[in-house]
Amino acid sequence: MDNVDVLVVGAGATGLMLANELAIAGVSVVVIDREAGRLRHSKALALQPRTAEVFDLRGLIDGARDRSLASVNGHFGGLPVPLAYEGWSTRYPYMVAITQSETEALLEERAAANGVAVRREHELTVLAQDEEGVTATMRTPQGEQRVRGRYLVGCDGGRSVVRKLLGVNFPGTPAVRYSVAADVLLQETGAEPANQWGALAKMFGQRNASGQSVALLPLGEPNFYRLSYTDPSISAETRDIPVPKERLEEVLQSQYGETARIAEVQWVSSFGDASRQAERYRVERVLLAGDAAHIHLPAGGQGLNLGVQDAMNLGWKLAADVKGWAPDGLLDTYESERHPVAAQVLENTRVQSLFFYPAADERMEAMRELFTTLMALPDVNRHLAGLVSGLGVRYPMEGEQHDLLGARLPDIELTASDTPQRTSVLLRTGKGLLLTEDDRHAATAKPWAERVDVVRTSRLSVSGTVVDALLVRPDGYICWARTARSTTPTQSAPVQNALADSLHRWFGHPEH
Incomplete structure (x- = not known):
């Protein structure tokens, strides 16, 4: 075994x-x-x-x-x-x-x-x-x-x-309405659809005289397309019956004219709106x-x-x-x-x-x-x-609340060690990331060095919010943030405690 x-x-x-x-x-x-x-x-x-x-x-x-x-x-x-x-x-x-x-x-x-x-x-x-x-x-x-x-x-x-x-x-909910997707090679007739992508809103918004949504998407090879359309004639009882080439060609011509012909069907599948x-x-x-x-x-x-x-x-x-x-x-x-x-x-x-x-x-x-x-x-x-x-995904998180807590970190360019760096590149190690210009934050995170990279940088503007420190999970989501402002020595301890709490919450005990 x-x-x-x-x-x-x-x-x-x-x-x-x-x-x-x-x-x-x-x-x-x-x-x-x-x-x-x-x-x-x-x-x-x-x-x-x-x-x-x-x-x-x-x-x-x-x-x-x-x-x-x-x-x-x-x-x-x-x-x-x-x-x-x-x-x-x-x-x-x-x-x-x-x-x-x-x-x-x-x-x-x-x-x-x-x-x-x-x-x-x-x-x-x-x-x-x-x-x-x-x-x-x-x-x-x-x-x-x-x-x-x-x-x-x-x-x-x-x-x-x-x-x-x-x-x-x-x-x-079970499927009640069905569509068809097919990869087809069209015959060369001199009147083929454009072999390039356009706005998807337009490509998927096209409808034939029967009200069916019909889209034809080029797949990168000459005359090779994905034909996708809604089909009210398909039901749960008939969805597994193979869709014949003649039916695909009928739908194709309903939108693109009689000169549109299918030379070969390489794959076809019916799918429903089950959820x-x-x-x-x-x-x-x-x-x-x-x-x-x-x-x-x-x-x-x-x-x-x-x-x-x-x-x-x-x-x-x-x-x-x-x-x-x-x-x-x-x-x-x-x-x-x-x-x-x-x-x-x-x-x-x-x-x-x-x-x-x-x-x-x-x-x-x-x-x-x-x-x-x-x-x-x-x-x-x-x-x-x-x-x-998926850009709007924001995870609910415990800890010191902040406008950026739980949000994804956009890919921003920053100055780290006098060398311009993108945050996406810094996260490629699969480790967490602390961005800060404050020596106290760096010192707090030092025990987690095997799990969290610390990068010194000046203040950051993230989605319109200015911060002086961010802790980011390996998947790119912000799990602690500190808004830029002056911090007196009497305020320092609570700030470091909040950072330490987040480090423990997401990266465990440093001695484990």
């Missing part, structure tokens, strides 16, 4: 991101997947701005952009007003259009560089856990095998075997992340991104537990922080589904018009952009 610190089930984007987070923290990890290799087709087609920031925190964003198809604005339900991200102080005020297969290839290459083993054609069949770990039994080409891990994380999709073996409830969330993300030593923990209509391109950000939140906390320095309750904050975030995504995708599918009556059309008007208001647009992109 193999022994490992953490066994990750599922080699999709969530599982691979988690494996990389564990690896850079020095935790041994094995990833298993029942498939023989990465699937060529791609359900997801974009990285949201917050995921682009997360990739930058780990030095992955350049590789993603090299493999990308375009940079595009987001949308909400295909309504004609694009989402604007500029109000969120991000270096990436756009979505990075990239196929899921390329995203996973990038993450798997990094995993290999980090020494992570990905074992293909390994299908989990049984798991048993005790106080010290989890034993997983797998079906493999070499016969039945077992792996013993201190923890196991299910990143194995919406039909998660891990979730089912745990008996965790998956409440929500479900696991009641629990953790059962003792087994945890759930990504689609194993939540499913929803893929509206606005949020699913893969939600999973990657689950992994970013979980990775350093799980590593801390394995390494033995995690403070009490740290691992439980994974569920308490990420469960509400996913619940908000499920909520906004339910709303978006109302706009994607043909209106049931005139009242729905009136709602579309009203919502479109509201989206043109800057504050409303910024709010929706924050929801869909």
